[in-house]
Amino acid sequence: VQVQESGGGLVQPGGSLTLSCTVSGSSISTYAMCWFRQTPGKEREGVSCISYGGASTYYGDSVKGRFTISRDNAKNTAYLQMNSLKPEDTAMYYCAVRASGCYWVPPYYGTMDDWGKGTLVTVSS
Numbered sequence: 001v002q003v004q005e006s007g008g009g010l011v012q013p014g015g016s017l018t019l020s021c022t023v024s025g026s027s028i029s030t031y032a033m034c035w036f037r038q039t040p041g042k043e044r045e046g047v048s049c050i051s052y053g054g055a056s057t058y059y060g061d062s063v064k065g066r067f068t069i070s071r072d073n074a075k076n077t078a079y080l081q082m083n084s085l086k087p088e089d090t091a092m093y094y095c096a097v098r099a100s101g102c103y104w105v106p107p108y109y110g111t112m113d114d115w116g117k118g119t120l121v122t123v124s125s
Contacts, residue, residue: 001025001114005095008119011085019080019119021095029053032102033071033078034112037091037121046109047093048080049102058104063089085123092118 007019021033034049048069049058057069063082071078078095096112103110 001031001097003095003097003114003116005093005116005119008093008121010122010124012125013085013087013123015085015123016081016083017085017121018082019093019095019121021078021080021116023076023097027073028071028076028078028097029073031097031099031113033069034096034098034102034109035069035078035080036094036096036109037089038094039091043107044094045091046104046106049098049104049109050078051102056102058102060106082121085121087123090121090123092120094118 002024004022011017035047036044037047038044046060050069050071054071066084068081095116097114098112
């Protein structure tokens with residue numbers, strides 16, 4: 001499948017941004033949808049994951065209470081609503097799909113089936 005992120009950009013600290021992840025080539029109803037982020041020289045960090053139907057969601061400790069993951073299977077799209085953004089949230093954000101469901105045992109997240117190319121989020125004044 002093809003995975004495409006969008007919605008990144010420059011935002012001031014305390015601001016909000018919503019990322020979208022659109023999948024083509026297959027229905028996302030058969031995939032858990034996950035978000036990761038990475039900055040140069042750092043390990044990739046799990047941000048969030050949502051189960052097939054959206055009943056279960058998982059978040060990294062650094063984003064809990066600020067980020068919200070959701071999905072619209074009819075639109076074949078998942079979203080990451082990011083509020084109260086901090087400079088340390090600056091990163092390339094990647095969307096990934098996993099047919100086996102969310103596996104969220106940080107720092108282990110299982111093997112993703114496909115990845116997007118990423119969208120850059122910069123939090124700066």
